[in-house]
Amino acid sequence: MIKPDLTMxxxxxxxxxxxxxxxxxxxxxxxxxxxxxxxLVTGSDRVENGYTQALRELGAEIHIGHEASNVGDADxxxxxxxxxxxxxxxxxxxxxxxxxxxxxxxxxxxxxxxxLVAVAGAHGKSGTTGMLATALVELGxxxxxxxxxxxxxxxxxxxxxxxxxxxxxADESDGSFLLYDTAVALILNIDDDHLDHYGSYDAVEDAxxxxxxxxxxxxxxxxxxxxxRAVLPRISHQHVVTFGQSETADVRVTGxxxxxxxxxxxxxxxxxxxxxLTLPGRHHAxxxxxxxxxxxxxxxDPDRAAVALQSYGGTHRRFELHxxxxxxxxxxxxxxxxxxxxxxxEAARSVVGxxxxxxxxxxxxxxxxxxxxxxxxxxxxxxxxxxxxxxxxGAREDPVPGVTGALVSESFHDASKVAFIADWQEASDYxxxxxxxxxxxxxxxxxxxxxxxxxxxxxxxRADG
Numbered sequence: 270m271i272k273p274d275l276t277m278x279x280x281x282x283x284x285x286x287x288x289x290x291x292x293x294x295x296x297x298x299x300x301x302x303x304x305x306x307x308x309l310v311t312g313s314d315r316v317e318n319g320y321t322q323a324l325r326e327l328g329a330e331i332h333i334g335h336e337a338s339n340v341g342d343a344d345x346x347x348x349x350x351x352x353x354x355x356x357x358x359x360x361x362x363x364x365x366x367x368x369x370x371x372x373x374x375x376x377x378x379x380x381x382x383x384x385l386v387a388v389a390g391a392h393g394k395s396g397t398t399g400m401l402a403t404a405l406v407e408l409g410x411x412x413x414x415x416x417x418x419x420x421x422x423x424x425x426x427x428x429x430x431x432x433x434x435x436x437x438x439a440d441e442s443d444g445s446f447l448l449y450d451t452a453v454a455l456i457l458n459i460d461d462d463h464l465d466h467y468g469s470y471d472a473v474e475d476a477x478x479x480x481x482x483x484x485x486x487x488x489x490x491x492x493x494x495x496x497x498r499a500v501l502p503r504i505s506h507q508h509v510v511t512f513g514q515s516e517t518a519d520v521r522v523t524g525x526x527x528x529x530x531x532x533x534x535x536x537x538x539x540x541x542x543x544x545x546l547t548l549p550g551r552h553h554a555x556x557x558x559x560x561x562x563x564x565x566x567x568x569x570d571p572d573r574a575a576v577a578l579q580s581y582g583g584t585h586r587r588f589e590l591h592x593x594x595x596x597x598x599x600x601x602x603x604x605x606x607x608x609x610x611x612x613x614x615e616a617a618r619s620v621v622g623x624x625x626x627x628x629x630x631x632x633x634x635x636x637x638x639x640x641x642x643x644x645x646x647x648x649x650x651x652x653x654x655x656x657x658x659x660x661x662x663g664a665r666e667d668p669v670p671g672v673t674g675a676l677v678s679e680s681f682h683d684a685s686k687v688a689f690i691a692d693w694q695e696a697s698d699y700x701x702x703x704x705x706x707x708x709x710x711x712x713x714x715x716x717x718x719x720x721x722x723x724x725x726x727x728x729x730x731r732a733d734g
Contacts, residue, residue: 271352271359271371272443279378280368284344286375288312289358291331292321294586295440296349298415298427299375300324305429306379313339313358320426337361344368347375350443351665373445376415380435380449383413386563387439389446389480390457391496392609397457397556398438399423399584401563404577405434408569412436418603421582434567439480441473446480453566454484455559459496462606465636465666478503489562492518493555510566512558520562522554527619535561535575542575548583550616588613588711591722595733596706599725605633605715607644614652617709624707625654627700629721630677631714632661635669638676646680650687653711657700660691662716693721694728701728 288300291312297320303310304327313332314321321331332339337357340346346362346369362369370378388398395417402414403422412434415427439446442462459477461470474496481488481504488506491497493513501511512520521536532545533554542561546553557578564574583589586603593599600617604610610630617626628649632638638645638661649656658674678689690696700710710725712718 271348271350271354274371275444275448277374279370279374279381280345283308283375283378285309285311285342286345286347287340287343287358288347289335289356290314290349290352291324291329292316292318293349293351294320294417294419294426295415295438296347296372297321297324298417299347299372299379300329301327301425301427302379302413302415302429303375304328311339311341311343340367345370347372350445353665371445373440373443373448376437377448377450379415380437382433383435384433384452385449386434386436386453386455386567387446387449387451387480387484388437388455388457389439389441389477390455390491391441391460391462392606392612393457393552393556394438394440395584395603396553396587397455397560398436400556400560400578400581401436403581404560404564404574405436407577407580408564408573410434410567410569416584418584418586420584422580441476441480444476447476447483451480451484452486453563454481454488455563456481456488456490456497457556457559458491458494458608459500460606460608462637465634474500474503481509482506487563487566489559489566491555491559510562512562513555518558520558522558525551525554527551527615529620531619533557537561537565537571540571542571544575544578546579546581548581548588548616549619550588550612552612552616586719588616592726594726594729597701597704597708597710597729599722599729600709600711601719601722602711602713603715604713605637607641607648610645610713611648611652613711613713614648617711618652621709622707624709625705626652627655627657627704627708627710628653629657629659629696629700629710629712629718629725630674631659631712631716631718632674632677633714633716634664635661635666635672638674639669639672642676643680645677646687649677650681650683654686655703656681656687657696658687658689659693659696659714659718659721662714662718664716693724697721697724697728700725701732704729704732
């Protein structure tokens with residue numbers, strides 16, 4: 270794992286930029302904006318995907334596979350934190366004194382001098398960033414944005430606008446959200462995640478306090494989330510707005526209806542604003558309240574802000590339907606923490622009707638799996654009818670002896686509701702065998718679990734045939 274040097278001074282110019290891991294959701298968005306800014310872009314990744322194809326069409330030179338020769342005559346190397354230190358392109362840059370920027374530093378370079386809205390939190394960042402970007406576009410504000418997922422309706426994860434507004438998903442996992450010159454800080458929640466970087470939960474809280482107090486204009490923070498409430502008294506910023514269902518919230522969510530797409534009312538300064546989203550899940554109501562507070566601060570009329578939020582249609586890899594075979598619908602979601610898994614499965618429950626929910630869970634990183642196996646098991650057992658657990662997606666970590674997906678499955682109280690199956694084809698066939706008309710199959714994880722979706726659909730077709 271490569272961590273950003275938060276003390277590094279950003280360069281005045283980038284020159285020709287080479288992105289290592291350019292096909293990632295975050296990296297591709299930054300590369301897209303570099304191209305739109307007139308920067309010559311090359312890049313590499315392990316496999317071809319939709320992001321690499323789109324960047325090629327915009328003029329980027331993309332290599333599949335990592336080789337030192339891919340760097341060419343680049344003036345700057347941009348890397349993702351998930352990169353291993355022994356990557357040949359990274360090592361070539363170090364050996365030839367080519368400046369290396371972490372992707373967060375490249376994003377900080379792009380946002381210099383802009384009125385930056387940074388969305389932070391352990392969960393919900395991509396969705397809320399997408400909601401804000403969609404609403405601002407709908408309102409004609411023409412913002413720039415970079416998101417960790419493609420936004421439905423806008424059909425991109427990044428775009429350069431003409432206004433000075435810039436909305437980003439600010440990643441707290443490695444502390445890089447502290448790099449940005451933030452005008453408006455939106456904090457959705459704070460959880461005991463990414464302890465591999467921070468070392469302790471106290472350090473996580475400290476980072477969020479620093480992030481909030483650095484905001485030049487406003488802090489918008491959840492009044493419902495336990496972690497956010499705990500740090501609120503420590504925030505010294507002069508302008509803080511809270512949101513949520515709490516009676517103390519400045520923007521209060523009331524009357525949530527979770528039968529089908531979520532509807533609710535926002536109360537602000539003695540007025541009520543009804544909102545009906547197109548997506549299921551009460552977590553969207555919470556996120557919309559935070560987005561509403563930001564929009565109103567930016568000068569948007571509150572009636573127009575509430576209406577604009579309704580134009581948001583979701584993001585890719587967030588409860589995304591990929592197909593239905595024999596009455597069984599297959600969804601994919603990025604959820605990789607127990608709180609996220611619960612939110613997704615609750616949303617699914619509100620629309621599945623008489624059908625069942627079959628979760629296909631890929632644990633992400635050995636450290637998180639080892640620490641949260643029981644929480645994952647409790648959540649999956651409580652909110653899914655059946656669960657298939659795959660093996661761990663290690664991401665940036667080396668394997669840990671004894672840490673496999675079996676840690677999750679063995680933590681279930683009722684062993685009949687779970688199966689640990691490491692082989693993907695066997696897992697797909699097993700899922701198809703137990704699925705029936707009306708069921709939802711939902712893949713869960715931020716690794717490569719989305720790649721099992723075609724296998725699931727094919728197994729369902731064979732079982733249906």
